[in-house]
Amino acid sequence: MKKSLVAVIAALGACCMAVPGAEAKTLEDILKEKGVITEADYKEVTKVKPIDYKLGKGFTFTSADEKFQLSVGGLMQVRYSFFDNDVTNDVSQFNLAKGRLIFSGYAFSKDLSYMLQFGLEQSGNNKMLENAYVKYRFIDEVQLTGGQTKLVYSRDNMSSVGNLQFVAVSPTTAAFSPGYDLGAVVGGKVLGNLINYDLSVSNGAGQTSVRPGNGAQNNMAFLAHLQINPLGAFGYAEGDPQFSEKPLFTVGGSYYMNTLKKTAAATFETNNNGYAGTSGWLGRNAAVFNAIEEVEIDSFVVDTAFKWMGAFAQAEYFWGQGTGDMTNAHVNAQGFYAQAGYTVIPKRLELAMRYSYLDPNRNLTNNLQTEVIGAVSYYFNNHSLKLQGDIGNIHKSGATTDPLTGQRKSTDDMQFRMQATVAF
DSSP: OHHHHHHHHHHHHHHHHHSOOOOOOOHHHHHHHTTSSOHHHHHHHTSOOSEEEETTTEEEEEOTTSSEEEEEEEEEEEEEEEEEOSSSOOEEEEEEEEEEEEEEEEESEEEEEEEEEEEOSOOTTOOOEEEEEEEEEEETTEEEEEEEEEOSOOHHHHSOGGGOSSSSOOHHHHHHOOOEEEEEEEEEEETTTTEEEEEEEEOSSOTTOOOOTTSOTTOOEEEEEEEEOTTSOOOSOOSOTTOOSSOEEEEEEEEEEEEEEBOSSSOBSOOOSGGGSTTSTTGGGGGGSOTTOEEEEEEEEEEEEEEETTEEEEEEEEEEEEEETTTOOEEEEEEEEEEEEEEEETTTEEEEEEEEEEESOTTSSSOOEEEEEEEEEEEEETBTEEEEEEEEEEEEEEEEEOTTTOOEEEEEEEEEEEEEEEEO
């Protein structure tokens, strides 16, 4: 198995060296840089075209009166994973981590925008529809969105899968973050990009789902998010391969409230929200609650991030609480992660490290999970075309039982992943 792993690493490394690294510039970009044309001339020749292409956004079709626009793009991620497991068998496999087809644009007015996004990779819940919404901009400070969106909760989770500094989000992020949900969002930008906010109300049942007939139908999920960018717009893309010329800093937080009903001894009425699934903080504690009671969930996250001249750092702290309405059973969970990296070769090669910590039930001992992981990313064309690899250790306290003594034992599993990302 070790020989197989080495062979895969070597093959993927060869692919990395074989792909050309030059970024194409348009003729107008070159002429502007050389001073042949003025800024006014540049704007004239780069104005909206009936058919255009932009890497990462796809092909864009615009009507003659510029009242309608449609962009068609996509993203693919091919991943190789190797897990050296302490207890179970080792795993070596390729898979299509992400396959996305994205339609976006505006209709009738540039203020009325829309997005349809499909996840084409095989997934456990077989739900293809991800983003499906319309948004109307009244003013920058007030924008209304209706439909299915990814809830603005965790910074790590809000980053597009193609813009991550590692192959995937941290285990702590996955355990606490709600995903896509159906509802309405009011948000906007205040004082330029100094303050971003989002207030949402949604079904709380997860991706393309409503609560079942015997569920907690009178309840909705509520989320409030606030982000402060004192040095300018920050965004959610991780890493700084483009070498930001000025320092950028952000700090923010989110509060989320929902109510779910138990449907069986180990499940809730939905597992489409990450925290309610078997790997989420609430799902891991399903047995604590009565099989038919409703569980009120309160959780919050605070985050911060910084980037400048190729350096990037990001951290988040999560807290969650679940309370049963019949038994008053109580679960408190917490976790955090911190990651940092530096682009050692501008616009090309980045090195990064991450540590994550997850305590799914603070009332129990010997149930912690930690991750220590390092990553290498080679950018052929920013996040649109890159090759990433990460390797690290996942420690789980009390994850298995010693068959001789009956005592709980910890496990340390080595994880190696390599992934190619192409956005088009």
